[in-house]
Amino acid sequence: MKKCIPILFACCVIAGETSAMEGRLSQRITLKTPGNSAVTYNLRETAKEGGGILEADRQLPLTIRRQKTETDSEIRIVLTLTADDLLYYNVEQSFSTGLVHENCLFYMPGFWYHKNLRSPQSAPSFHTSDSWQVREDRLSTPLTGIYDEKSGTYYTVLRTDTPDCEALACHNYGEVILSGKTSLGFTGFRNADAHAALVFGFPYCEAPKSYIRKLTLAPAVRAFEKLEKGETRRLTWTIRKGVSPSYSSFVAGVWNDSFDTLDPQPLEPRHTPAEAKAILAEYFSQSYVGDYPLKFTSGVELRTADCESTDLAEVGFVGRVLLNAFNALEYAEANGREQLAAEARSIFDSYLQYGFTPGGLIREVVDFKRERETDVYSIRRQSEGLYALLNYLDYEKQHGRSHPRWEARIRTLLEKFRTLQNPDGSFPRKFRDNLTVVDASGGSTPSATLPLTMAYAYFKDEAYRRSAERTADYLEKNLISKADYFSSTLDANCEDKEASLYAATAMYYLTFISEGAERQRYVDLCREAAYFALSWYYLWDVPFAQGQMLGDVGFHSRGWGNVSVENNHVDVFIFEFATVLDFLAEACHEPRFERMSAVIRSSMLQLMPVEGSMFGIARTGYYPEVVQHTAWDYGKNGKGFYNDIFAPGWTVASLWQMLSPDRVSNYFANR
Numbered sequence: 001m002k003k004c005i006p007i008l009f010a011c012c013v014i015a016g017e018t019s020a021m022e023g024r025l026s027q028r029i030t031l032k033t034p035g036n037s038a039v040t041y042n043l044r045e046t047a048k049e050g051g052g053i054l055e056a057d058r059q060l061p062l063t064i065r066r067q068k069t070e071t072d073s074e075i076r077i078v079l080t081l082t083a084d085d086l087l088y089y090n091v092e093q094s095f096s097t098g099l100v101h102e103n104c105l106f107y108m109p110g111f112w113y114h115k116n117l118r119s120p121q122s123a124p125s126f127h128t129s130d131s132w133q134v135r136e137d138r139l140s141t142p143l144t145g146i147y148d149e150k151s152g153t154y155y156t157v158l159r160t161d162t163p164d165c166e167a168l169a170c171h172n173y174g175e176v177i178l179s180g181k182t183s184l185g186f187t188g189f190r191n192a193d194a195h196a197a198l199v200f201g202f203p204y205c206e207a208p209k210s211y212i213r214k215l216t217l218a219p220a221v222r223a224f225e226k227l228e229k230g231e232t233r234r235l236t237w238t239i240r241k242g243v244s245p246s247y248s249s250f251v252a253g254v255w256n257d258s259f260d261t262l263d264p265q266p267l268e269p270r271h272t273p274a275e276a277k278a279i280l281a282e283y284f285s286q287s288y289v290g291d292y293p294l295k296f297t298s299g300v301e302l303r304t305a306d307c308e309s310t311d312l313a314e315v316g317f318v319g320r321v322l323l324n325a326f327n328a329l330e331y332a333e334a335n336g337r338e339q340l341a342a343e344a345r346s347i348f349d350s351y352l353q354y355g356f357t358p359g360g361l362i363r364e365v366v367d368f369k370r371e372r373e374t375d376v377y378s379i380r381r382q383s384e385g386l387y388a389l390l391n392y393l394d395y396e397k398q399h400g401r402s403h404p405r406w407e408a409r410i411r412t413l414l415e416k417f418r419t420l421q422n423p424d425g426s427f428p429r430k431f432r433d434n435l436t437v438v439d440a441s442g443g444s445t446p447s448a449t450l451p452l453t454m455a456y457a458y459f460k461d462e463a464y465r466r467s468a469e470r471t472a473d474y475l476e477k478n479l480i481s482k483a484d485y486f487s488s489t490l491d492a493n494c495e496d497k498e499a500s501l502y503a504a505t506a507m508y509y510l511t512f513i514s515e516g517a518e519r520q521r522y523v524d525l526c527r528e529a530a531y532f533a534l535s536w537y538y539l540w541d542v543p544f545a546q547g548q549m550l551g552d553v554g555f556h557s558r559g560w561g562n563v564s565v566e567n568n569h570v571d572v573f574i575f576e577f578a579t580v581l582d583f584l585a586e587a588c589h590e591p592r593f594e595r596m597s598a599v600i601r602s603s604m605l606q607l608m609p610v611e612g613s614m615f616g617i618a619r620t621g622y623y624p625e626v627v628q629h630t631a632w633d634y635g636k637n638g639k640g641f642y643n644d645i646f647a648p649g650w651t652v653a654s655l656w657q658m659l660s661p662d663r664v665s666n667y668f669a670n671r
Contacts, residue, residue, distance in 0.1 A: 110140030133188025299649015316384030443487030548640020559603030
């Protein structure tokens, strides 16, 4: 197999720059006496014998020693604080890069890309400020990077301590004394006299705003940790300098380096794939709703407290009704579950009869209780419904069963896709039944690539292949080459994980219907997009305080992905991506991908609700969705808990796909 064309990246040694790395660090400490406003002191390194002591203009009640180990391209910092008396402190360091701030792009993995200008003013972005610092548990890697577009020079700072504790805080704004010990510091970037600076410290401090809820910025917060007399706190960071030809290669190189440094390991699995499917299958049978013309599995707007079914049928995105029906059918027939198979077939039969609009689109969201349904449709939900239907038809064909009426329905829908597709290969994000465009944004385009490639393989119609190839042209030009992945998720309009994940998966699907140089092009584009998808997945385990349920049950965040800038929680959105990583590991001779896939596969089954270990969910197999791992909530409960309302339809579908690694290759092999 031809080796991938490499994405060029480097943590280059900059010849003669040792002195340039010196003298750029500045530091300050803020001390708080309970009941009084905190006071900040600038620190300087003394020229005392032995050096390394940081002092202020007045005597402080602690000794601060800083050790720096430097090379031409790296500074390793160890900061040791020893209290001479009881105190409450927050320490901050900044590193002035010398790069012109307006020429720079910024990177905080899983939270900040470029300048976050795809995000609204009510979420962290340059719309609000050109300087941001955040608590580390918001980030999939506790790192900030600054990239100069003109020179290709970049700097990063990575926290390298092992996180092992967290403390509760009474408030999430202002000056906050923590209730105990924490491992969480902060990291970010600052416009310092028109030059970009890395800023980092401990414990956490968020400015100019904290982000506490979807589209809700709050006042800044600075936390203070207590040091008893004689107690010592040791803190470590690594600053690196490098050169990279593009923002994409910068992100790729930083991810590789972070992966090597943090070295996440797979968890001991709680369940085998077969056991996991058996548990998840309980969701299929318990969630079945057969009281309406459309039959469906209830997967939207459920309460974690009781998991009682609702009257809401959603085809894609969140509910994933048709994909779950296919999963249920496949599982039921393989395991002799006749009733489950009958229920699954009833879902497909009902959608064939009642599940399409007058214009030939799939009815996406139908709320039977409120007697309403959406009249604005999306390329994402339509694509996900079509994707499930093609899997179903292929399965049926392999078992000697034909469905000409379904094939006709699908061909009609595919013609709607061809009509919607723009000359540049993109698809509008949202539209009406008459195909009038409501949202022309092309960020959701890669979701359409999957069913288009599948339709070509199933129907042998070159028109579908050409349509799929045109999506690749658009994705390469507008998303991948610009490193601009946005607006794929439907409940936010910002930088998000799913746009890059879908882009990588789209290119993976295209490799099955191409050969030679064209196939290699898709492999290379898949790899480039995959690094951005990977950047959203946690390489470390965020700490939780006692009393925060996720910590109490031993949850590890490694391998889980943050969602988007707007929705700052982790989830199990993975579907085929672990399989894509395994494919890239072989195609590109990159073992990190295979190792990260193993971390993801082992970690994402941690919260499986099963008798004796329900993890705060009322029913077996109803896998949790909004897993709140940082100081943010979706509306209820906050860090260490779930929101009270969740959508297990998509979580079950995602994990099922992860547990079926041969499904995609088998589909195309059958052709």
